[in-house]
Amino acid sequence: MSVGRPEIDPTWLDPAKETPINGSTPASSSPAPEPTPVQPPAAGPPVEPALSATVPVPPQPSVPPSPAAPPTPPQPEPSPSPLKPPASHLPRDERSQPLPAPRPRLARPGRWLIGGVMILVIVVGLFLASQAGWITLGVEHLWGLANRPGQAFLQAADGLAATPQYHVDAELNLSFTQPVRMPRLGANGFVPSAGSALLASDESGETFLAGRIRQDIADGKSLAQSEWQFAAPRILRAQMGPPFTHEMPLRIDALAAGDALYLRLPTESTAWTTTAVTELKTLSVVPVDWAALYRSLGKAVTRGKRIRGKTVNGEQAKGYQATVPASALAEVLVPGVAPSGEVQVESWIGTKTRRPYLLTVSGAMGSLEPNLTIVFGQFGAPLVIVPPASAEATAGTLLDWVVSHTLVAADTPASRDALRKADLARLKETLATYATEARPFAYPKTDGVVQLGQANEVTKALQVHQSPLPADPLAPNRYYGYTSDGTTYRLTAVLEQGDDPQGTKEGDLTLYVVTP
CATH class of the missing domain: 3.30.1300 (Pantoate--beta-alanine Ligase; Chain: A,domain 2)
Structure with missing residues (x-):
């Protein structure tokens, strides 16, 4: 039991007080002793002053002695209690959050590996998105077929030019939206020239030319078998020969070899007639060079985009849609004619081969509305084209031959x-x-x-x-x-x-x- 420090009377040092200290009475006649100067305490830790022995101690009651207690057996020392983890930090308010525990830092090789994997994933993702046509990087032509129609058409032109043998199936529907003039017809994929007129039509009624062409190209030669159907108002039919007058299809075979062109009407005769290809250029009618057509379209694209691909002739092909001036199409089909307007072009080009498989053209070319579908195939097939051993040369111009063979009759x-x-x-x-x-x-x-x-x-x-x-x-x-x-x-x-x-x-x- 601890005893508290006794209270000390603050007046016990007062000399005027007559209270005896320790039972002695001070002499009243003796002078007060000189105060002893207080020495400053030595340097060291502070020491609590001890209580004076003269401090009165209250009397303690007498307590009888208690019997001796038996000796306490030695107790084993208690094992030290396990240390408790420090209390977790408590947030000062609901907005404060505990600091996250620090993570171990990766070594430099690990960081390089993760960075490389991320770059690889980004590159592969961009490549796949580009191949799907979702985005265009502008550099697809460096490793394959371009995404931009203009670049893809130029690649298709190179692919056709590098292919010595292939086959073409074409369907042409040419509508005349205004009073037109009688066109001269050609063959081998020729398109009529609206500039070579005989008589203008002033009648209402639909006027159109429909044709189907099967063309083989081999080693610089071309053999085309075409069938034409013409419908026109009465005054135009008056200028047509019997095949057109009776609205019957007209068949024309044409073989081009070098500078020579051979023509025949298989329904009338098996004999060939020959003329110079250079003469056709004066009539604004030339054989179609499909590689040149794609090259002209590729350079003239004003706007375009990728469209859904398809499988053509068993080959996977990317689809393209483009808008080009009508003059770019006429430049190859009918040189010398520069119609106004624009045409819509859609083409599917082989992803691996970079060759065209399908081409469609629609739109307006001045007073004409062409609708052209061309299918390419049989690339590399063993096609052989042999010019005829004998052919009758035209006595006059090609137009004379056309008139004499009732393709286009004069107004007689x-x-x-x-x-x-x-x-x-x-x-x-x-x-x-x-x-x-x-x-x-x-x-x-x-x-x-x-x-x-x-x-x-x-x-x-x-x-x-x-x-x-x-x-x-x-x-x-x-x-x-x-x-x-x-x-x-x-x-x-x-x-x-x-x-x-x-x-x-x-x-x-x-x-x-x-x-x-």
Whole structure:
């Protein structure tokens, strides 16, 4: 039990107080002793002053002695308690967070490895995105096929130029959106030149040229088999030979070897006619050089993008869409003609081979609306093209040969009579349709012979089934005659060739007559 320090009376040193100290009485006559100077304590640790022995101690009650306690056996020393971990840092408020524990730093080789892996992942990702067409780096042509259409078309041109043998299938639909002139036709993939005109058309009606071409290219030679279909208003058909007048397809074979061009009409003769290819350039018609076409398109692309690829002829191909001036297309197909407008070009080019497999062209070229589809294939096939051993040279120009072989006939009595016969054949079909739908069966009745196109009642009745009704090529000086009693009819046209074996003499006229 600890005893607290006793309180000390602060007045015990007062000399005026008569309280005895330790039971002694001080002499009142003796002077007060001189104060002893206090020495400063020696340097060292502070020492607590001891209590004076004269401090009164309160009396303690007497306590009887307690019996001796038995000796306490020695106790083993307690084992030291395990050290507790320091308390975790408590945040001072809810916004403060404990500091993260430091992580061990990687050695320099480890950091280089991780950096290299990250760079590799980025490079591979960019490469795959570029190959998929999601992004364009602009340097794809260094390791493969470019992403930009212009660069890809130039690569395709080089691929075709380096291929000695290949095959082309082409389909052409050429629509004339405005009154046009009679075009000259070519072959071997030729496109008609709108500048070589014979007569302008002032009639309404659809005018188009459709063609299919199968072309083999081998060792600088070209063999094309083409089939053409022409539809036009009446005044244009008046200038066409029988193949076009009767709306029948026309077949042309063309073989180009060096500076020589061989032509023939396989439905009429197996004989070839030859002319110089250089002559074609004066007509603004030349054989198509497909490599030159791709090169011209590649240089003229104004805008374009990658589109979805496809498999063509078993080959994986990238797709491209581009807009080019129409003049870039005409520069190769019809040199010397510079139409206005733009055309849309889509092409699929082999990813590995860098050769074109499919090309489509659509848009506007002045008054023309071309729709062209070209399929390339059989690259490297063993194609052999042998020029004919003999061929008849054209006596005049190529246009003379075309006219003489009824591809394009001059405006002659024979061509106009052929058109009259074709017009009456179509009118016969129109009258049959009208009579079948009439109840009861009947033809439009007339009082005597009327001029078709001027007899209002008959014209209105037939225009429901054929509009406009055909008219004589030399109208209004000539006309088609019609007479009917309702049960039968008689169509007539005056022929210009009086000796036509299909004509019927009536006075001084030779009539071509059609009845049901």
